[in-house]
Amino acid sequence: MNKKIGIIFALVLVTFLVMGTASAGLFDFLGGNQASGDASANDENTFIVGFDAEFPPYGFKDDSGNYTGFDLDLAKEVCERNNWTFKAQPIDWDAKDAELESGSIDCIWNGFTIDGRENDYLWSDPYFDNKQVFVVKNNSGISSIDDLNGKTVETQKDSSALAALKGDNKTIADKFSTLTEVADYNTAFMDLESGACDAVAMDIGVAEYDIKNKNNTDDFSILDQYITTEKYGVGFKKGNTDLKDKVQTTLDEMFKDGTVSKIAKEYGISNDALISK
Numbered sequence: 001m002n003k004k005i006g007i008i009f010a011l012v013l014v015t016f017l018v019m020g021t022a023s024a025g026l027f028d029f030l031g032g033n034q035a036s037g038d039a040s041a042n043d044e045n046t047f048i049v050g051f052d053a054e055f056p057p058y059g060f061k062d063d064s065g066n067y068t069g070f071d072l073d074l075a076k077e078v079c080e081r082n083n084w085t086f087k088a089q090p091i092d093w094d095a096k097d098a099e100l101e102s103g104s105i106d107c108i109w110n111g112f113t114i115d116g117r118e119n120d121y122l123w124s125d126p127y128f129d130n131k132q133v134f135v136v137k138n139n140s141g142i143s144s145i146d147d148l149n150g151k152t153v154e155t156q157k158d159s160s161a162l163a164a165l166k167g168d169n170k171t172i173a174d175k176f177s178t179l180t181e182v183a184d185y186n187t188a189f190m191d192l193e194s195g196a197c198d199a200v201a202m203d204i205g206v207a208e209y210d211i212k213n214k215n216n217t218d219d220f221s222i223l224d225q226y227i228t229t230e231k232y233g234v235g236f237k238k239g240n241t242d243l244k245d246k247v248q249t250t251l252d253e254m255f256k257d258g259t260v261s262k263i264a265k266e267y268g269i270s271n272d273a274l275i276s277k
Helices: 002-029 070-082 093-102 160-166 185-194 204-212 241-256 259-266
Strands: 046-051 059-061 085-090 128-137 152-156 178-182 199-203 220-222 228-232
Touching: 046 070, 046 093, 070 085, 070 241, 070 259, 128 160, 128 185, 128 204, 152 160, 152 185, 160 199, 178 185, 185 199, 185 204, 199 204, 204 220, 241 259
Parallel strands: 046 085, 152 178, 152 199
Antiparallel strands: 128 199, 128 220, 128 228
C-alpha cells in the first residue's frame, strides 16, 4: 500500500514539473518574461529610434530591404561615436506617443516637426529647416510664386504643404486655377512631367531627394520663394534629459566636423536646409 502511494506521489510530482515547465515556456513565448527580450534590446547601451518606415529621405526601406534614410544615418553615427548599439524601430505613427512612454523606443527621429508640439516632448535643438516649396519644370517659365497665378498645383494629401495652403497661406492657393490632392509625390511628379500639373508643393527635403533620384534631374527646379517653414528635431520622453544631452552633444560635434553635411549630400539635401549652431 505504501509503495503504491509512493508511486502515485511521484507521478503527480512529475506531472506538476512538466506542466510548470510548459507554462513557463508558453509565458516566455507570449512575452511574459521580458527579461530575455526587452531588457537586452533596450538597455543603456542600445539606442532605439522610432520612425515611420515610409518617409523618404528621412526613414524608409531601400531596395535591399534595409532601413535607411537621412535621420537614421545621423542616428547611426551618434551611436558609433558613443559606442551604442543602434536599432531602427519602425512604428505605427499614430502610436508613437505610446511607444515612447512605454520605453519601447528611446526617441522619435524621423522628420519630426517641433512646431505645435513644443510642450509635448523633450526636444533636441532644431537641426533641419523644413520649408514648404514649389517644384516646377525648368522650361515652364515659372520662376516665382506670382507666376503660379491661374496654374494647376498638386500636393500630397495630409502633407504640411497642403495644411499651409489651406491654412495661413490660403491667399497663395486662392490664386491657383486648382489645388489638387494626390496620394503621393510620385504621382505628383509624374503629373508634373506629363504636363498634367504646373507645380508641386512639397517639403524641401523630400523635393531635393526626389529630384536627385530622377534620371532627368536637370528638368526640375525649386522656386526660391517658399510657402512656410517648420523645424525638425529629435523628440525624447520628458525627463530623459541625460540621453537627450548626450545625443545633442554628439550631433553638435557632427555639425562642426562636417559629418551632417556629408550625410545630407548623400540624400540630395542642401546645406541651406540644415540648422547648425
